[in-house]
Amino acid sequence: MTTxxxxxxxxxxxxxxxxxxxxxxxxxxxxLGEAGASxxxxxxxxxxLSAAAKSLSDNQIDVAELPFDVTDHAAVAEALNGATSTxxxxxILINNAGMQHRTPLEDFDPVMFEKLxxxxxxxxxxxxQAVAKHMIxxxxxxxxxxxSVQTAMARPGIAPYTATKGAVANLTKGMATDWAQYGLQVNxxxxxxxxxxxxxxxxxxxxxxxxxxxRTPAGRWGQLDELIGASIFLSSDxxxxxxxxxxxxxxxxxxCL
Numbered sequence: 001m002t003t004x005x006x007x008x009x010x011x012x013x014x015x016x017x018x019x020x021x022x023x024x025x026x027x028x029x030x031x032l033g034e035a036g037a038s039x040x041x042x043x044x045x046x047x048x049l050s051a052a053a054k055s056l057s058d059n060q061i062d063v064a065e066l067p068f069d070v071t072d073h074a075a076v077a078e079a080l081n082g083a084t085s086t087x088x089x090x091x092i093l094i095n096n097a098g099m100q101h102r103t104p105l106e107d108f109d110p111v112m113f114e115k116l117x118x119x120x121x122x123x124x125x126x127x128x129q130a131v132a133k134h135m136i137x138x139x140x141x142x143x144x145x146x147x148s149v150q151t152a153m154a155r156p157g158i159a160p161y162t163a164t165k166g167a168v169a170n171l172t173k174g175m176a177t178d179w180a181q182y183g184l185q186v187n188x189x190x191x192x193x194x195x196x197x198x199x200x201x202x203x204x205x206x207x208x209x210x211x212x213x214x215r216t217p218a219g220r221w222g223q224l225d226e227l228i229g230a231s232i233f234l235s236s237d238x239x240x241x242x243x244x245x246x247x248x249x250x251x252x253x254x255x256c257l
Contacts, residue, residue, distance in 0.1 A: 007238040011036030015235065016083075016090045018070050018127055019097030021048040023196040024146065024227060026055070028094055031228030032235060033061030040064045040087060042097070070097045070123035080130040089138065092235045093131045095124045095145045098164075100198055105159045113160045120164035124171055128186075132179055139183040142235050145172045147190035149250050165190075169246045176244030185243050187234045192250025194222040218251030 002009070015032045019025040021043035033039045033056055041056070043049040046067050056063040064087050068079035084090070099119045101112045124145050135141025148165040150158065168188060175186040193212055195203050202208050203221065213219050230249050233239055248254050 002237050008232055008236045009036055010092070010232065010236060013091040013235070014038045014040065014088055015092035015094065016040040016042060016066065016080075016127075016131065017094040017096055018042045018123065021045060021052045023198060024191065024194065024224060025094070025096040026052050027224040028096065028227060028231045029063075030056060030059065030061065031225070031231055032092065032094075033059070033063070034228075035232045035236075037092065037235070038062040038064075038088075040066050040083065040090070042066050042068065042070070044069055070127055071118040073122075073126045076126040077130045080127070080134075084134055089134060090131050091135075091140070092142045093127065093144070094231065094235075095127055095143070097123050097127075098146065100158065100161055102157045104157055108160060116160050116164050120161070121167045121171065124168055128171075128175060132175070132184060135184050136179065136182040141184045142239075143175060143179075143184060143186040144231060144234050145169075145175075145186070145188040147172070147188040147246055149190055149192040149248065149253060151188075151190045151246060152248070152254050172246060173244040180243045185234070185239060187239070187242055187244065188246040189227065189230050189234065190246050190248045190250065191227060192216065192222055192248070192253050194224060194227070196224065216251045216253045217256055220251070222249070222251055 015037045017025050017029045020029045020041040029039045029041055041052050049065050049067055053063045053065045066083050068075050145168050147168045150162040151165045151169045154162045172188040227249055230247055
């Protein structure tokens with residue numbers, strides 16, 4: 001049995017992070033790699049994916065590239081079944097791929113609504129199911145789904161996004177309920193407002209940033225590195241009896257009115 005800080009060591013583990021060409025996904029890939037894991041990066045843009053892989057490799061992180069569309073169930077299964085044979089078993093999955101679209105609900109394009117559902121919810125099911133089948137046969141595995149502060153709260157103009165992230169938390173509970181018996185731990189991380197490419201327009205909006213600083217007990221935007229600790233914890237032996245939980249990393253914004 002591991003003890004002390006060794007419980008957080010990911011040496012010998014292999015982690016797949018979807019949507020890891022930039023932003024949160026790439027940061028978590030680096031963080032898990034620095035904790036000892038071998039990394040598989042994923043995305044649809046092969047050039048961006050290769051650049052992300054190089055940035056990890058340049059930091060002495062063992063990395064492989066696996067481009068596939070997380071919204072295509074058949075393509076996901078094919079890619080992951082092949083990866084198990086060529087790259088090796090996946091011990092940790094972080095379902096990070098996602099998108100945002102801001103429009104008042106009364107004007108929201110139904111095509112974009114369906115795209116949000118596919119990108120933010122179906123992808124978690126598609127990749128989670130494909131990876132879990134292999135984890136179940138081995139009797140162990142870690143799955144982390146990326147939720148959001150909007151899992152618990154709403155803001156104007158993003159109602160469909162809020163719905164998808166609420167679904168991610170409930171799908172996480174369902175995955176844990178079905179798969180814990182096979183030795184899997186399935187949890188979610190719900191970031192608050194972080195300075196990411198997805199939030200670039202909001203970060204540049206002084207009015208919004210001022211509102212956020214006043215609304216958040218920590219008084220500021222989150223920095224991407226501040227998500228790494230939670231991801232290592234939920235990926236490691238230190239969280240062996242945590243299942244179906246959504247961990248909010250939000251500077252306290254969901255704790256107060």
